[in-house]
Amino acid sequence: MKLFMHWDMEGISGLFAREQAWFWEEGVRPEAEEEGRRLLTADVNAAVAAALRAGADELIVCDTHCGGGNLILDQVLADPRVTYLEKSRGYQDGRLRWMPGLDQSVDGFLLPGHHAKAGTAGAFLPHTWMLEWADFRINGQSVGEMGIEACFAGHWDIPVLFVQGDVAACREAERQFPGIATASVKRAESFDLCSGPYPEAARRLTARKVAEAVANLRADSVAPYKPALPMAVTVRFRSVESAEAASRKPGVERLDELTVAASVERQCDVVRWIVDTGL
């Protein structure tokens, strides 16, 4: 059994303040970034150990928050079955692509550390891809980053097994992916503040839910997220300026002041047309 864990950071255990995740913003204390990266690394270790215990023979761990580079690599659990990708883009078969190694050889896709989509009420740091995006839709269905990533994996018929995040992120996942196992490790107090159990307790819950996710995969009770092709993809921006810039890309159509659309031929090209990343 081969699994792919695609880690974001906003939804990890014990990370309760905006500056611990969005440390590129002005005025952030260096200790906050350090703390965020330490919490991420500890969460990764707990989830990886749980996946191996549950019977994964091979595991790819991808660090994707802000493009990657957040894991403290000399503190990760070293095991010959686990490959750590420092960035969410890399080379496979000589070509630069998103999530290298995610292909037909992978049995299950896990999305720990995730957050709710743009505009979600009662969520910690909700957004979709970039703060400029107000709403993203695939064939008319509003989806967040979990939906975009699951769609990408859907190209190879890989089911989404697991989401870890705040209550709002887990709710979004449960609505969109029936049968998914979720680890709800915190609750938003406001856009940039949340609270929850001590990280050790949240990691124990995460490990239990990873095991449940693997059991669901074995029982064949989870399905890939595979929107019908060709997919009609739309982005509503927050500013006219951004919509205008996006509409200049080849194949992109302007629907109204703030919204652009494109027709996409493959699930794995879900965002390629707009951010030049994909297969």
Ligand SMILES: [Zn+2]
């Ligand atoms: Zn992130």
